[in-house]
Amino acid sequence: MDFKNKLKRWYSINKRNLPWRVTTDPYRIWLSEIILQQTQVKQGLPYYKSFVKTYPTVFDLANANEEDVLKLWQGLGYYSRARNLHATAKYVASELNGKFPDNYKDLLQLKGVGDYTASAIASFAFNKATAVVDGNVYRVLSRVFGIETPINSSAGIKEFKAIAQSLIDTKDPATYNQAIMEFGSVQCKPKTPDCPSCPFNTICIALQKGQQHLLPVKINKTKVKTKYFNYLVFRDAKGQTLFEKRTQKGIWKNLYQFPLVETEKSLNISDFEQLDLEPYLKDILPFDITLYNAIDKIHKLSHQHLHTKFWIIDTPELPKKAVSIKTIRKYPTSVLINDFINEFKFGL
């Protein structure tokens, strides 16, 4: 049996009864698809019901106040969906006589309708053979066929769309589309796929390799944050400095560093003098401050760019916890601090 027939057999046994699956009314299908974007069935279902009840037709929704629509949407999140929903209802009601477009290309023009939703409505309401590709489809196809192209790359988006389209049942595209998404949602789940009972467990490439959890591949898009670090490099008459353990979680936990002040932006000397350094300087007076590096030293980590300044603070006497500068190389520290120590040499 081929992929689509196995899938449809699985679906006929395992499908949930959901109200948008027993209608071909484009309005209700569109409404359900907008609600279900970025939203699980369990969370979206009560909203779907209340929208259908409050606004049984696209004209009812078009005639509503935006505030009332937003109120009904309250709690679902991504509120631009509700604003787009209302705008599209008004457009369909007034410009299209209440008739939704019946094909992928025209559906795509509607506000709030992207590639997935246009394909979904075209197939569910108009029986067009346009394959849907949502998060479930990416997961199922990448695992069953062992496709490692990142799903959030332009190559991956094209590749998965083409594969989905090649697998679709052209005789009954609506059922096929429902089936593959339901399968991804119920059986081929992100964290705990039920492989032992899976109809594809004899052909699934990911299962053969034991790599279900590694697929689909996503490019790490952890955005790089810019942070501004100011290290306070104290020196006293006895050749001591303050060097302390970084105990907070995150980078460099349990490594040693000079006292650190993180700021919102890069500081010049007068900014620095405005800072409230009370917690660092309460036992330390008088002092003289100079900036070691006028240009920020930029230290790059995978997810952070640290713009760093080293402030040299001379003072006659430091508190008891101060350590001899001669000993600081013995402490574990970051490359950033180590490079500074090697470069600055503390005038030695």
Added chain:
DNA sequence: GTCCGGTGCT
């Protein structure tokens, strides 16, 4: 805490 997920905008 981290992961998950479509569309619109730039």
Added chain:
DNA sequence: AGCACCGGAC
């Protein structure tokens, strides 16, 4: 291509 938008599951 990168980011903003939100709430829930785990």
